[in-house]
Amino acid sequence: MIIHANVLITILSYILAIISAIIVGLFLRMPILPERPMRYSFTISIVFPTSVLAIGFTAILFKLGHNGLLVAVVVGVLTAIFAKYFLESLLPKPQTEESS
Amino acid sequence: MNEIIAIIIAAVLSWINFVLIDTWMGLPEQPGVKGAEVIGRSVKRRGGDLAGGFFQGNIVCSPDASAGTLLASAACYTIGTPEGGLIAAILVYFGNRLCADPGYAGTTGALSITCIIFAASYIGIGPADFIVGMVLAIVTIQGLYHPFSSRLLGKIAKKMGRHTKLP
C-alpha cells in the first residue's frame, strides 16, 4: 500500500494533538481514567473526553483550511485547558432525577 | 459494487457496530432516564424482554451508539472521511451531555464506524450506503416487531453479561 506523505502528516498531526492534550492534562492534574464502572461516570478525564475533543477540534480546523503539525499541537494544549476549566460550566453534571 | 449489495453489507456492519457497543456500554442493564423505563416496561407488557426493552428505550431517550453511527456516516458523506466522523463525535458528545448521559456510547459508536467506513471505502462502499444501512438497521430494531427484537437484544445482553437485574 502506497502511503503518500500528505496522509502521513495528517495522521501524525492527529496523534500529536492527542499527545499534547495528554501531556497538558497530566500537567493540570486531570484524572487519567474515570472511576469504575467507567460507563456510568461523569468525570472529565484525560482519556475521555479530552482526547476525543482534541482530535475533533483538530479535524474542524483542518477542514477550515489551517493544516499542519503546529496547529494540531496548539489545539491539543487549548483543548486540555478548555476541558479542565470550562467544560464543567458549559455542560453541568445532571442532578439525579427526582421520582414522583 | 452493486448498490443493493453495498447497502446490505453497510446495514449489517452498522447493526453489529451499534448493537455490540451499546450492549457493552450497559444500555440493557438499566434505563438511563425515566422515559426509557416507561418504554421498557411497555415492551415487556407486550411480550418482550425487559433488558431489550430498556435498550430500545435508551435508544429513544438519549443519543447512543446508533445515533453516533448515523451522524458519523452523515458527516463522513458531507464533510469527508475521517474528519467528518471526528467532528460528529464531539457533536454527539455535547448532545449526550444535554440528555443527561455520560457520553461514552455515542462517541465510541461514532469513532468506530468512522474506522469501518474508512476501511470499507477500499472495497467500494461509500458513506452514503452507510447512512441508508444504518436507517435500515434501526428499523429492524425499533420498527418491525418489538417483542421479537427485544428478545433478541436480551439474548445478546445475557451473552455479554449485561442483562438487567431489575424486576
Added chain:
Amino acid sequence: MLIQILGIIVLLMALRTLFAQDRSERMLYLNAMSFGIAGLMALYIQTPFGAIIAITYFIASTISSNAIAYSIGRVKNEIILDE
C-alpha cells in the same frame, strides 16, 4: 435511489405511528422515523452545513422524545377527576 429508499421507510414508519394503539409503542416508531429524516437531510443537502443541520435536528428530536416518554409515565400515575 438512496433518497427514495429513505423516503419509503419514513412513510412506512409514519403510518405505523398513526395506527399503533399503545402510546409507548408510537415513540419507538417515531424514533425510527427521526433516524430516516436525519439521513434524508444529510443526503439531500450535500454540503457540510447539511450534516450540521441533520445532527442538530436529530439531537433536538431525541430531547423531545425523552420529554414525551417521561410525560407518558407521569400521566399514567395521575388520577383524573371527572366532573
